[in-house]
Amino acid sequence: MKQYSKLIRNLFVIVIISSLLVSCLKEVKERSEIKNADYGIVIHGGAGYMVPEWYSEEQIKAYEEKLNEALKTGQSILKNGGTSLDAVEATIKILEDSPLFNAGKGAVFTSNGKNELDAAIMNGADLNCGAVAGVTTTKNPISLARLVMEKSKHVFMAREGAEKFGRANGIETVDPEYFYTDKAWHSLQKAKEKELENEKLGTVGCAALDKHGNLAAGTSTGGMTNKRFGRIGDVPVIGAGTYANNATCAISCTGHGEFFIRNVVAHDISALMEYKGLTFDEASEKVINDKLVKVKGDGGMIGIDRNGNVAMKFNTKGMFRGFILEDGKPVIKIFKD
Numbered sequence: 001m002k003q004y005s006k007l008i009r010n011l012f013v014i015v016i017i018s019s020l021l022v023s024c025l026k027e028v029k030e031r032s033e034i035k036n037a038d039y040g041i042v043i044h045g046g047a048g049y050m051v052p053e054w055y056s057e058e059q060i061k062a063y064e065e066k067l068n069e070a071l072k073t074g075q076s077i078l079k080n081g082g083t084s085l086d087a088v089e090a091t092i093k094i095l096e097d098s099p100l101f102n103a104g105k106g107a108v109f110t111s112n113g114k115n116e117l118d119a120a121i122m123n124g125a126d127l128n129c130g131a132v133a134g135v136t137t138t139k140n141p142i143s144l145a146r147l148v149m150e151k152s153k154h155v156f157m158a159r160e161g162a163e164k165f166g167r168a169n170g171i172e173t174v175d176p177e178y179f180y181t182d183k184a185w186h187s188l189q190k191a192k193e194k195e196l197e198n199e200k201l202g203t204v205g206c207a208a209l210d211k212h213g214n215l216a217a218g219t220s221t222g223g224m225t226n227k228r229f230g231r232i233g234d235v236p237v238i239g240a241g242t243y244a245n246n247a248t249c250a251i252s253c254t255g256h257g258e259f260f261i262r263n264v265v266a267h268d269i270s271a272l273m274e275y276k277g278l279t280f281d282e283a284s285e286k287v288i289n290d291k292l293v294k295v296k297g298d299g300g301m302i303g304i305d306r307n308g309n310v311a312m313k314f315n316t317k318g319m320f321r322g323f324i325l326e327d328g329k330p331v332i333k334i335f336k337d
């Protein structure tokens with residue numbers, strides 16, 4: 001008799017706990033299901049040691065203007081019913097063409113004084129993706145990444161092979177001198193003096209949700225100042241620096257690439273949403289400001305989820321970042337709030 005009552009009590013406790021769990025999960029799901037915007041775009045221009053004292057008013061203005069121009073370009077594509085992929089590529093091209101950022105023109109130098117560029121793009125609708133690493137003459141690596149995705153049977157191509165494929169398909173190439181800026185060259189000299197290998201700033205990335213409900217993400221970088229030549233970072237590694245999945249979100253990361261690869265950061269955020277029911281905000285906060293902080297992995301991420309919720313998280317002093325949702329009002333920030 002005593003045993004029966006114990007059994008009934010245990011069963012009762014199990015039923016109560018399960019119903020509490022079910023209602024918690026339902027609440028989390030409902031919270032993340034709330035539609036925030038039908039379409040929108042979010043960008044970054046790198047995370048790092050950004051404090052107001054380091055920048056003049058003109059410099060801040062120049063960064064804000066370029067970020068604004070990039071956002072507006074992507075936004076107008078989305079507003080006119082264009083795809084998130086087109087918006088991501090066009091937006092990133094503007095940032096690659098600007099010497100202000102560490103991507104395309106203005107990319108940082110390797111230890112042997114060259115520019116080796118990495119980029120990736122991903123389509124959340126079918127998980128198709130394309131990436132390139134170590135290219136040295138492609139003007140816009142993001143467009144080459146897209147070409148790999150759409151016109152080759154592969155996902156990831158590197159160096160001469162990637163560039164030969166690009167040239168055969170009409171991709172614009174430049175003399176490697178094109179990427180040179182005094183700023184990037186001086187930061188290599190500084191890094192060499194201090195024997196630093198991890199100075200970084202200015203990688204660019206974009207994530208977008210279009211009116212058709214499709215997500216896309218892309219990232220482009222010169223990597224890290226004074227990196228060993230041949231080093232490839234997280235940016236072109238799908239799931240590490242770049243990821244998009246219509247079931248969850250689209251993400252582009254920036255920071256110390258080795259940590260982002262080890263922790264498969266972009267996919268980890270998506271997986272926390274898909275398998276654990278976390279909201280986009282909770283999942284990205286957990287990965288950037290808890291998991292990465294514990295292993296001293298500096299950096300951040302930007303992204304948008306399938307309901308138009310934006311996340312811009314970083315564990316560094318600052319991150320060039322901004323977004324526009326369907327209301328058309330740009331939000332642009334550099335420093336901590």
Ligand code: ASP
Pocket residue numbers: 046047200201202203221222223224232233234235241253254255256257258
């Ligand atoms: N994640 C890039 C890399 O490691 C650098 C950066 O984002 O600043 O190549």
